[in-house]
Amino acid sequence: MARIKVLLKSKNNPSPIYIRLTDGRQIDVMAKTKYNINPIDWSDAKEQPKSLNDIHYSNMDSDLAKLKSKLLKYYNDSKDSAIINTQWLKDFLNPAVTVVEESTIPNTLVEYIDYYCEYRKHELNHTSVQKFKVIQSKMKRFQVYRKKPIFIAEINDKFKNEFVSYYKSQAYAQNTMQRELVMIKTFCKHARFLGLETHNQLDSLRLDRAKVEKIYLTFDELDLIEKIEKNKLTESYENAKDWLIISCYTGQRVSDFLRFTKEMIRVENGKHLLEFTQKKTNKIMTIPLHKKVLEILENRNGEFPYSISDQKYNDYIKKVCEIAKIEKLVLGSKKVEIKKDSGVYRKKTDTYKKYELVSSHIGRRSFATNFYGKIPSTYLIYMTGLQIPVILTTQFQFKVST
Numbered sequence: 293m294a295r296i297k298v299l300l301k302s303k304n305n306p307s308p309i310y311i312r313l314t315d316g317r318q319i320d321v322m323a324k325t326k327y328n329i330n331p332i333d334w335s336d337a338k339e340q341p342k343s344l345n346d347i348h349y350s351n352m353d354s355d356l357a358k359l360k361s362k363l364l365k366y367y368n369d370s371k372d373s374a375i376i377n378t379q380w381l382k383d384f385l386n387p388a389v390t391v392v393e394e395s396t397i398p399n400t401l402v403e404y405i406d407y408y409c410e411y412r413k414h415e416l417n418h419t420s421v422q423k424f425k426v427i428q429s430k431m432k433r434f435q436v437y438r439k440k441p442i443f444i445a446e447i448n449d450k451f452k453n454e455f456v457s458y459y460k461s462q463a464y465a466q467n468t469m470q471r472e473l474v475m476i477k478t479f480c481k482h483a484r485f486l487g488l489e490t491h492n493q494l495d496s497l498r499l500d501r502a503k504v505e506k507i508y509l510t511f512d513e514l515d516l517i518e519k520i521e522k523n524k525l526t527e528s529y530e531n532a533k534d535w536l537i538i539s540c541y542t543g544q545r546v547s548d549f550l551r552f553t554k555e556m557i558r559v560e561n562g563k564h565l566l567e568f569t570q571k572k573t574n575k576i577m578t579i580p581l582h583k584k585v586l587e588i589l590e591n592r593n594g595e596f597p598y599s600i601s602d603q604k605y606n607d608y609i610k611k612v613c614e615i616a617k618i619e620k621l622v623l624g625s626k627k628v629e630i631k632k633d634s635g636v637y638r639k640k641t642d643t644y645k646k647y648e649l650v651s652s653h654i655g656r657r658s659f660a661t662n663f664y665g666k667i668p669s670t671y672l673i674y675m676t677g678l679q680i681p682v683i684l685t686t687q688f689q690f691k692v693s694t
Contacts, residue, residue: 294367296360298325298339305330311359313367313381323381325359327352369481372474375415375574397486401442401479402431408479417572419547427472434458444483447476448491456499463630463638466502473499504641505623507649508658509613514540516616518584524615532608534588534597539655540662541582543676546605546652547571552596554589557581579675606651613647624649 294315300307306328314320329349335342340356341349366384367376374380398404405428409421416424435441437458442451452473459469477497484490509517517533525533539549548570556568564581581589589596600608626649627637660676 294319294364296363298356298360299336300329300331300334303331305332307331307334309334309356311363311381311385313363313376315367315371315376319376321376321378321381323378323385325356325385327356366485369485370478373420373478373482374412380415397483397488399444399483399488401444401447401476402428402435404444404479404483405431408482411482419572424475427475430472431476444480445489445491447480447497448493449497452497452499463636465625465639465641466500467504468639470499470501473497502641504625506657506661507622507624507646508654508661509540509618509650510658511662513613513616513618513646514658516618517612520612520616525612528600528604529608529612529615531597531600532605533612534592535600535605536609536612536655538585538588538596539652540658541584542566542579543656543659543663543672544577544579545570545572545656546602548577549655550599550602550605554594554596577675602652609652609654610647610650613650614645616647618647618650619645622646622649 294313297312297314299310299312301310302308307330308324309327309329310322311325312320312322329341329352333341333343333349340353343349363381363384370376370380398407405424409416409424431442434455438454455473455476456469459472477494480490480494484494514537518537520533522530535550538552539546542549548568551571552566552568556566558565558567564586565578566581567576567578569576621643622645623641623643624646625639625641626644628640630636630638656676660672663672
């Protein structure tokens, strides 16, 4: 749960009043407000001036209360789509655009998505914008289907039912519906923040997620992949095979590990550490290299495999796993053509051979599953990039002899 506090950091007179927002261990940001006070007149316990009748601090108590309330609402409206950091808080306290004319803000969802991307262009990465544009394309087709525009003020439970009915008619998966409804709500909440009217049912709109089996490669299966005879693999497949093993022993996203180079490695106290900046979160990561990764580097004269596109990587590792006979029948989802020669593909849950379900996400899942309980949870969380630990010690090393 988010907590907001106003406080002083100095005993100087006057002392600026700071505002701090925390939410669990992941969010802790603080910035200076426009208010100042003599420290002897401030109550830390009550977070307000000691005397509310003091003419020098007239209305400060109510102003700070309003500021805290506005910040909490702003955080709840934007936490699912914004990077919450000190700059985000400073932008809230001192917005670059102080006045937004309501008449210039689109009131239909399709148009607002463009406006949203432009408004937040300094915060959004290319991948996020692409995802939003995909949703926008679907909403354009939905408008044609329903024969009327989608007004932000009309996004309510009735809209949700229409939305679900349309997505089902297009054979979209339950989790696609759930995920995109959440994003539509985010667009609407942002519009509400800027002053547009939204429906009073907006915040309560919900769709359940369907349980999805998480496919991962066991240590035994990774051993089968490692031992594929070289004459059974083309150079491209051999390259992808090495990337697959690296991903399963580093636990990183495909957008990161395919960029690894030997220049990112440093040796400290005899241990090989890889330092890089995550593309998605912009966090600087330092992770120890497992001996399986070091063996690949040794076989490649210290170099990582050559970089390939995400799409080629996904295609190649399926073939690699097929050659390794990773054929156990498992429940999972993959894209299939909904009608022969239609060219339209949707995810279908069924029982498949495991190699058919292998994708770029399998590295992080395999790392997290295989090493759970074998290395400290703090390091496991850190290395998968889900959360920053309190301390990362360079003394950490893998102790799993697989």
